[in-house]
Amino acid sequence: MSFVLRRLGFYLFTAWAAITLNFLIPRLMPGDPVQSLISRAQGQLDTDAIQSLYILFGLDKEQSLLEQYTGYWGQLLRGDLGLSFTFFPTPVSEVISDSLPWTLALVGFTTVTAFLLGTGLGVLAGWRRGSWTDALLPVTTFLSSIPYFWLGLIAIALLAGPGGPFPASGGFDPGVIPSWDWAFIGSAVQHTLLPALTILITSMSGWVLSMRNMMITVNAEDYITVAHAKGLPERRVMVGYAARNALLPNVSGFALQLGLIVGGTLLVEIVFSYPGVGYQLFQAVGAKDYPLLQGIFLILTLSVLVANLFADLVYMLLDPRTRREG
Amino acid sequence: MALPTADIAAIAPEPPSAVVPPVRRRRLRFIANRKAGIGLVILGCFGLLAAIGPMIAPYDPSARGPDLVAPPSAAHWLGTTHLGQDILSQMLVGARSVLFVGLVAGLVATVLAVVIGVTSGYLPGVAGELLSVLSNVVLVIPVLLLVIMIATIIEDADDLTIALVLGATTWPWSARVLRAQTMSLRRRDFTEAARAVGEPTWRIIGFELLPNLTAVIAARFVDTVIFAVLSEIALAFIGISGVSEWNWGTILFWAQSQQALAQGAWWWFVPAGLAIALLGTGLALLNFGIDEFVNPRLRNVSTGKVGLTPVIPEVKA
């Protein structure tokens, strides 16, 4: 139990650090692009909007840093992340909440599948050492060095566009209206397949490699020999004894890699013009939409923290030693 | 008791100068390892390109030309862009920027990781724990997002700034690894023996612990370089302004924004991606070589026999 508490405490502290970082970074900005943008849009902004932007970016020089900080927290807790410049006057929170489900669907699906498939292949590769599976290694190394988004470009060139089986961009067909019916979902799935596939291919190889290495190490342990000697069927030893133990470092590694996975997915979205948070980020960078940029950073970081906590819980369930220690 | 009191040395003398078969010091064995060798060759080629690239490039990469989006030909080995710029020249000039950022970021991150990781592993008690918490906090925050935000806000970031920012955000993973290794080394007898002989603390860290950590540090450095290269390319691809004129990510950025795919201009984006993948593979092979060099000979020291749940999850992504 104390394990859970300790991890929770850690994540809360990190969340606080991320939020504070978010608060500090714009205040380190040289120059004042936000101010100029505000003055340009003066007529269209009501005082509330201006006030919230002031608080977000610390433009009110009258206030002390501490007052700004408390004001910032107050605003956050009310769910106000400011107004987006590019989608003016839509509030940032609305922009993000529109695009977040798409990203979550893509990331969630691909990450879990890549992990499961990669781990499974890794188990086989590590178990049958010295056979054809060893030749996989250079291939997987090369594949994992390819940037996600480049593979996406290639995939689009080869498989998509007019005449190809996959759609080239977007989240769904232009004529379909978003709603919870089969036409929409079918179209959405069709558009998600190609991006998902590209992410899958590159990230899977990482898992295969690491799982293979762990399986080889675990294989050398004495309890595997005992299991064989007991006469257990090979499949049972491989899964129940070796894989079960070799899995643990991968699970903890998975949690730590979540940040990287998010980064990679964002790039894929850009390539495919997939209407997720990554695409919004791309547009925000191009337009120097600082409120949107900040908002995305905050939301994504917090999501990663939540996912990490979840992964820690899974680890605790898998490894009985953590439970007893706690 | 059965033990006779006479001096048994006369009966069973131990020959102290027993001959130990001379071990041929194969210091170059590392190079002889095939994977490392191939990796080094690949890196050497890229290094050469980075060094002489701008000099041998046939055209100025920014110079516009008459042939727009032309496929590879004798005049333009890798074709041209939408402005008639020679892609080969862009690749050659870009190599320097890519390697520069990668190496500098790797260096900064590794130095930070060594200082923070080894110190936190060696110091007992609260100080070590605090440094560890610091590493973990920075570790969990998604790096790419942070770098994007910082790079956007610091307008006109040049190569050096990008490299420094990358270095300052990617050290935690290595710091964690080094902390774990230092902690296990600290418990070994030779550290206590060095203390018992009277070595001062700074010498213990610098001359007793660090030599045993070199392999881990090298592997972490290579990993960080890989990550920095990929991140830098990604940043350029997104269009973070100010990244030096030409690097492979910028090429891809223009390819993407000019709809190279729709035009069927495969020569625009294929070379850049292949080059990245090749560089990454070379670095990864180097890492494999380092691993295999370390494990058999120094099995008892730096990595040891990896137990059930190793302290450092060896995730090779």
Next chain:
Amino acid sequence: MTVTEAPAASGTTDVVLDAAGLTKHFRVRRRVSELVARRHRHVHAVDDVDLELCRGRVTAMVGESGSGKSTVARLLAQLQHSTSGVIRLHGRPVSVRGGRRFRAYCRKVQLVFQDPFSSLNPAHTVGYHLIRALRIHRSAATPGDLLTQVQLTPPERYLDKFPHELSGGQRQRVAIARALAARPEVLLADEPVSMLDVSIRLGVLNLLQDLRNRLNLAILYITHDIASARYFADEMLVMYAGRVVEGGDSETVTQHAAHPYTRLLIDSAPDPDRIAGHTTGPAEEAVGEPPSLIDPPAGCRFHPRCPHVLAICRTDVPPRFDLPDQAGHWAACWLYGEADRS
């Protein structure tokens, strides 16, 4: 007696290092319930140990794993600090934390570790280890001299070798050579031969004996093997669960063991005579394991296992009682309480 030659020609057995009431308790990480109740738990590793190390004499400290012998060595070497008690070098109390004073101390008192495989840094050559030791202690000797002293000849052959290129016995000799670089007066040998092959042990022990004679060293020989202690040492101390339970001249302690634990130790050593059926006396029977040092038993720590336990043993810690058979032979056991009083 085990020694074939008399101790140093100086004849005096002056005390170099002695300890009185040496105690070391390690704090145990608190559980949440204890944090709230503000209680601390300790591992009572060493409790109230007295010993004296004299020039030209070998004192053995015998006990099983976990009895606290290695902790005593670390305390005497000032690598750890005692919870209470005093350590005196040449009669003057010492307590050094680090820096120059520590270096001055370890010039006199050196420690040889148990595991030759890990007490040498695998990244450095033999020559490096010795040169560093010589330089720190500003000795004019050369590494070759040190290697010759430990009978690793010709020295040139060994200077460039890495530890993994040497055998266990050779490594331990290098470790001893490194300790000698400081020209110490006291050598604390923490189970120096336990991890060596049996056939090699004698050679290293003889080396230590030779050094004792030539350099007039005071040696503390820590071991779990009572047989080698009898062979090698002049004086013996028996430790159990952090306390010293018996002491005296090593021949007397082994031939006429007084404390029930010592008798148990001696009888546990494989004895061909006993196996063949020629027992000299009823073997002591005691069952059980050493106690947990976090919550040691009250009174005499051996009482849960002792076949001769008295009521008083469960409550009071027995003091040292001198035994009548030999001067200097004593046992901390209530069985001898009456005998002493008379």
